[in-house]
Amino acid sequence: MAKKKQSAETSGPKEFDVMSYLRRDLFPHFLCPGCGHGIALRALMWAAHELGLDKDKIAIVSGIGCSGRLGAYVDANTFHTTHGRPLAYATGLKLARPDLHVIVITGDGDCLAIGGNHLIHACRRNLDITCMMLNNEVYGMTGGQVSPTTSQDRYTTTTPTGNTEATFDSCKLAEAAGASFVGREVTVQTPTLKNLLKDAIDHKGFSFVEVISDCTEIYGRKNDLGNSPEMILSQKSQMRPDSYGGVIVDEPFRPNALPTGVLTRSDRAEYGETYRSTMASSKKGA
Amino acid sequence: MDKKITHKEPVNVLVVGVGGQGVIMVSKVLATICQEHGYQVKQSEVHGMAKRGGGVFSHVRFGEQVYSPTIPKGSVDVLLALEWAEALRWVNHIRPGEGTFISDTQHIVPPFACRNRKRGAEAGYARETSDQIISRVNKGFALDATTMARELGNERAANTVLLGLLSTTLEFSEDVWCDAISRFVPPKTVDVNLQAFEQGRAWAAMDHGTPEPVVHNDGPTPVVVGREEHEMSDFVQLDINPAWCKSCDICVKMCPERCLKLDDQLKAVLTDPDRCTGCRICEWLCPDLAITVHRTPEAARAAAQG
Incomplete structure (x- = not known):
């Protein structure tokens, strides 16, 4: 028994306890029952724990929306910013304080609609920021309006006859705009999501992670997608894990399934380093 | 060799076991022997869905004229079971008061019997002892064929041990059996299978009590989910x-x-x-x-x- 105890003490870091990463006096959180954002928050904290990040060195920047409120619950440096602009704030923060691990929590409407311009330019610059985009296909906080990622023919409060617009593939967008790390995962696979977020935080350069979350109360109810357990289980049929170890792809049976896992990873020059070296050399020259 | 049709009515042999034990091989050997003897043989089986570890059964019927490939309930003349729980599943298909029951006492605990997946928890498995079952049938044999086969060097020859025991209840000569077995088993294992067959015949000739069931899987298997x-x-x-x-x-x-x-x-x-x-x-x-x-x-x- 004594031997066992000793090995437990010596082997690796302390067991992950999400409570040590939360501002517990703010709980229970404001999210609706069954909202997947809480699962994504746990996965993010778990990834930070496994990477052994110092809580004082984590800076969480969030925008407006259901996802934007998540930052407030984390016991770290948090920054609640204006709608669509968390990436802009994070860019300034990271350039001023390169020692911080800047993590942006944003939603599909925040990141792709209002902040679409900031996203593509953040991807282009390739500054060392981790962007976790929680995609629940709807503007949840403001009452369920259509968002750029709402699937076609889905009902929202602003599309009472079904969504007729085409849908954004945010990972393709980020990849095309130049993000050096792009990944996608569903909340139901929490350990896999944690591993993906770990890779993303570890990556040097702009890393974009789309987390498929579920909005049960507003989007699920309007579209008859079932209760939270049904919605979270259906995520498994919507994903196509084809980048983690070459898992067999049954594409013909799931034409609408999204690829998950690490989709892009490159070693493009990180903007912060380039910027600092240019500044240093220009000062020398002056 | 004397090829005489002794059975006018079909003789029904039901071979049952768990996927991977060789149920189909046993029924193939038996069906071939009967066919070469001049009987009409009909055989039908359920396999494949069972994969390894699931239930498999095979009906073999032979006689002067056989119409249906499946055996009606309550008219099995010989039940040959390669696993104890499968034997119990089919024991009430035996012809009352006439049929023969042959079973290995090996226990393979099915996954659904491990309802409680905590380590060290008890597995749900049939509680009847071999004596209780044998007292219910006309003629019953329960032997630990798996251990006998393991002592010979190949655990997978347990089905041939039981085939040896089955051969003593049917009229075909030993040479016919050995010939058929050596044609159907993999070439490398012919010797061990023929030895196992002899062991089975020798066991039938011996005077013996019925052994207690031997559990080869110690408790429920820990569930491996892969993470x-x-x-x-x-x-x-x-x-x-x-x-x-x-x-x-x-x-x-x-x-x-x-x-x-x-x-x-x-x-x-x-x-x-x-x-x-x-x-x-x-x-x-x-x-x-x-x-x-x-x-x-x-x-x-x-x-x-x-």
């Missing part, structure tokens, strides 16, 4: 914070052991602490961060204090 996070532990404590729970039902529906429920306040509660394996799925998927699983007494104590 290190799923490792089983002896200590499990589930803390659910009712103030944070928002009754979304995810933990109740996703629990693989079905040991959570919503109480009358619609808060998640653990109904059966003994069944909880500490797999952490409820903890990971709780959107309200209300569930914490402690795997060590130290962690539970620390959480209670802090």
Whole structure:
């Protein structure tokens, strides 16, 4: 028994306890029952724990929306910013304080609609920021309006006859705009999501992670997608894990399934380093 | 050789076992021998869906004229079982007062018998002893063919041991059996299979009592889910914070052991602490961060204090 105890003490870091990463006096959180954002928050904290990040060195920047409120619950440096602009704030923060691990929590409407311009330019610059985009296909906080990622023919409060617009593939967008790390995962696979977020935080350069979350109360109810357990289980049929170890792809049976896992990873020059070296050399020259 | 049709009415042999034991091989050997003897043979089987570890059965009927390929319930003349639980499943198909029962006493615990997946938990398995079963049939043999085959050097020859025992109840000569066996088993294992066949015949000639069932699988197999996070532990404590729970039902529906429920306040509660394996799925998927699983007494104590 004594031997066992000793090995437990010596082997690796302390067991992950999400409570040590939360501002517990703010709980229970404001999210609706069954909202997947809480699962994504746990996965993010778990990834930070496994990477052994110092809580004082984590800076969480969030925008407006259901996802934007998540930052407030984390016991770290948090920054609640204006709608669509968390990436802009994070860019300034990271350039001023390169020692911080800047993590942006944003939603599909925040990141792709209002902040679409900031996203593509953040991807282009390739500054060392981790962007976790929680995609629940709807503007949840403001009452369920259509968002750029709402699937076609889905009902929202602003599309009472079904969504007729085409849908954004945010990972393709980020990849095309130049993000050096792009990944996608569903909340139901929490350990896999944690591993993906770990890779993303570890990556040097702009890393974009789309987390498929579920909005049960507003989007699920309007579209008859079932209760939270049904919605979270259906995520498994919507994903196509084809980048983690070459898992067999049954594409013909799931034409609408999204690829998950690490989709892009490159070693493009990180903007912060380039910027600092240019500044240093220009000062020398002056 | 004397090829005489002695059976006008069909003789029904039912071979049952678990996927991977060689049920189909046994029935193939038997059907070939009968056919070469001049009988009409009909054989039908269910396999494939069972994969390895599931139930497999094969009907072999031979006689002067056989019409149906399946054996009616209650008219099995010889039941040859390669596994004890499968033997019990089919024992009431034996012709009352006339049929012969041959079974290996090997226990292969099926996965669904391990209802409680905690380490060291008891597995649900048939409790009848071999004596109880043999007293219910006209003529019964229960032998530990697997151990006999293992002593010969190949555990998988257990089906041939039972074939040797079966050969003593039918009229075909030993040479015919040996010839058929050496044609159907893999070439490298012909010798060990012929030895096993001899052992089976020798066992039938011996005077013996019925042995007690031998369990070859020690308890339920630990469930391997493929992730290190799923490792089983002896200590499990589930803390659910009712103030944070928002009754979304995810933990109740996703629990693989079905040991959570919503109480009358619609808060998640653990109904059966003994069944909880500490797999952490409820903890990971709780959107309200209300569930914490402690795997060590130290962690539970620390959480209670802090």
